[in-house]
Amino acid sequence: MAFDFLVPVEDKVLAHCELLPAQAIGKNTYIHTxxxxxxxxxxxxxxxxGVKESRNAFEKKxxxxxxxxxxxxxxxxxxxNWNATIVDLGDIEEGESVEDTYFVVKEIVAGLLEENIIPxxxxxxxxxxYPAYRAFDGIKDMINLVAIDSRxxxxxxxxxxxxxxxxxxxxxxxxxxxxxxxxxxxQSYFNAQEEVDLMERLFxxxxxxxxxxxxxxxxxxxxxxxxxVSLDTRAIQASEISSSANFSPNGFTGRExxxxxxxxxxxxxxxxxxxxxxxNNVQAQQLIAQIVWYFIEGxxxxxxxxxxxxxxxxTKYTVPSDAEDLIFYKSLLTQRWWVAxxxxxxxxxxxxTPALLPCTERDYLDACNQNIPERWFKAYKKGxx
Numbered sequence: 386m387a388f389d390f391l392v393p394v395e396d397k398v399l400a401h402c403e404l405l406p407a408q409a410i411g412k413n414t415y416i417h418t419x420x421x422x423x424x425x426x427x428x429x430x431x432x433x434x435g436v437k438e439s440r441n442a443f444e445k446k447x448x449x450x451x452x453x454x455x456x457x458x459x460x461x462x463x464x465x466n467w468n469a470t471i472v473d474l475g476d477i478e479e480g481e482s483v484e485d486t487y488f489v490v491k492e493i494v495a496g497l498l499e500e501n502i503i504p505x506x507x508x509x510x511x512x513x514x515y516p517a518y519r520a521f522d523g524i525k526d527m528i529n530l531v532a533i534d535s536r537x538x539x540x541x542x543x544x545x546x547x548x549x550x551x552x553x554x555x556x557x558x559x560x561x562x563x564x565x566x567x568x569x570x571x572q573s574y575f576n577a578q579e580e581v582d583l584m585e586r587l588f589x590x591x592x593x594x595x596x597x598x599x600x601x602x603x604x605x606x607x608x609x610x611x612x613x614v615s616l617d618t619r620a621i622q623a624s625e626i627s628s629s630a631n632f633s634p635n636g637f638t639g640r641e642x643x644x645x646x647x648x649x650x651x652x653x654x655x656x657x658x659x660x661x662x663x664x665n666n667v668q669a670q671q672l673i674a675q676i677v678w679y680f681i682e683g684x685x686x687x688x689x690x691x692x693x694x695x696x697x698x699x700t701k702y703t704v705p706s707d708a709e710d711l712i713f714y715k716s717l718l719t720q721r722w723w724v725a726x727x728x729x730x731x732x733x734x735x736x737x738t739p740a741l742l743p744c745t746e747r748d749y750l751d752a753c754n755q756n757i758p759e760r761w762f763k764a765y766k767k768g769x770x
Contacts, residue, residue, distance in 0.1 A: 387492030391434075392476045393419045395453045402460055410471065410678075411460025417475035430469035431503045431681055433459075434493065435476035438486040439509035443549040444631055450509035451665045452476055458667075458674035465678075467685045472502075487516035494520035498656055503684065505677055506659035511538065512551040514615040517657050518563075521612070527564035529654070530555070531611040533645060535572045535594070535620045535636060537580045556587075565767070567607040569645065570594045570620045570637060588763040594620075594635065601644050606743035606760070608648045609721070613657035616646070616676070618669065626672055627664045639672050643679040650683020690716055692723055693738060704752040711761065713749045714741070722746055726764045740764070 402411035415424035435452030540550020567590040622636035692714035748758035
C-alpha cells in the first residue's frame, strides 16, 4: 500500500511541539510518528504531505527541501476559529526512480480524495502537480486546474517532463481529464508568444500579475471553479521570499498570496492544494506556513451553495444580448455571482441544466453594457468542442 512509503515526521519537530502553547497548531494536529504510526484518517479535513522529489527540477536543486523547517514554522502558529481536523502524514522521499515517486504521490492523493480529505502538498518541484492531477483518474472525469505561477510551464515539444513543462504532459496525456486550465499571475516576459497563443486556442484563462494585483477579487471566480490548485512560489516577489536568482523582483506580495490561498480554501470544489519550488530559508518557511494557515482558514468558511438547489437564496438577472440572453445569479448570502453557460450540458452537469460558471459583478455590469464577459465566451466555445 502506498501509505507504507510515508516517512514519519522528524523527532526534532515532535520535540518542538512539546514546548508549544495549547492553542498552537502543533498541539492540535494528528501527526505520523515513529512510535504511533499513521494517524487515523476518519473525520480528517486536511492532510499535510511533504514531497521531496526534485530530480525533474528545471533548475537543479543543490539541497533537498527541508519540510521539517516548514512544519516548525506552521506548528507554532495559533489556531483560528476552526472546526477542521488536521493530520500530518509525514513525507514522501525520492523513490528509486522519479516514476516511482510519482506513483506513490498519485496513489496517496487518490486515497485521500476518496476519503474526502484535502491533501496540502509541500513539494520540492512543481512537476509533482502531474501525479496529483492523475490521482483524479477514475474518481472525477473533468478537472479544472488553477496554477498560480509567473509561467505557463508548457515547455518545448521534445522536452521530458520537468518543473517548467509539466502542463504539456497534463494536456497531452491520456486519459485527458483536463476541462479547464487557468493561470493566475503570469508575467509576459517569462512566456513565449506561442504559449500565450496556445492558451487562447485552447480557451484557457490567463490573468496577468498586474491585473490580479490591482484587484485580487478577480482571482476568486477562477479558484471557486478549481478542483486543484498548484502554487509555484516563484510567483512571489523575491523580496518577500528569497534573494535567490530563481526568484524575480516582480510577483505577488506576501499579503496578496495569502489572500489568494484563502480564496482557494473557501472554494468548495478545491480538493488538492499544492505549494512548490520553495527554498530553504527562514523567510520562505514562515511565508509558506502562513499560506497554509490561510488556506485552512478558507476551508473552514466553505459554504456549499448553488442557484439550482436553493433558488430562494439567489437573485436571478436576465441580460438580453444580440447572441442570446445571459442568465446571472447573485447569492444573497455570500454576494457571489454565477452565469449560466448553455453550451455545456449533460457531460458536466445534470441533464438539461446549463453549467454555472463563477463570475464577478463586473462581468454582469459588462454584460449590461453589451460586452460579453471573456470567461463566459471561452466556456461557451469550449462547450462546443
